[in-house]
Amino acid sequence: MTQCLFCEIAAGKIPSKKVDETNSLFSFRDIHPQAPVHILIIPKKHISKLSELTAGDVQLMGEITAFANQIASIQKLTDYRLVVNNGAEAGQTVFHLHVHLLAGRKMNWPPG
Numbered sequence: 001m002t003q004c005l006f007c008e009i010a011a012g013k014i015p016s017k018k019v020d021e022t023n024s025l026f027s028f029r030d031i032h033p034q035a036p037v038h039i040l041i042i043p044k045k046h047i048s049k050l051s052e053l054t055a056g057d058v059q060l061m062g063e064i065t066a067f068a069n070q071i072a073s074i075q076k077l078t079d080y081r082l083v084v085n086n087g088a089e090a091g092q093t094v095f096h097l098h099v100h101l102l103a104g105r106k107m108n109w110p111p112g
Helices: 005-010 055-074
Strands: 018-021 025-029 037-043 081-083 099-103
Touching (some): 005 025, 005 037, 025 055, 037 055, 055 099
Antiparallel strands (some): 018 025, 025 037, 081 099
């Protein structure tokens, strides 16, 4: 594997606006926010994209969801959206699994 931007951020080799972290997860503010609150949640374990998860990663995804809820609570967010893009055509630009926590404005669905 070549150098991964998000692995380097989680390791502290590239600066970020850290929000919180656990032994297995790291969260930081997106540098190109799509909402007033835009936080990225990543596993410290490198997984390129959602479709590469295995049965052994079920607990990790549960941890990500619980961590997102914890961050939302600390940020005093009652309404928020969690988004995962899987692959380039779905909008994934960094190939390290990450969840976008978006809040701070009304989210329309469908988008556009």
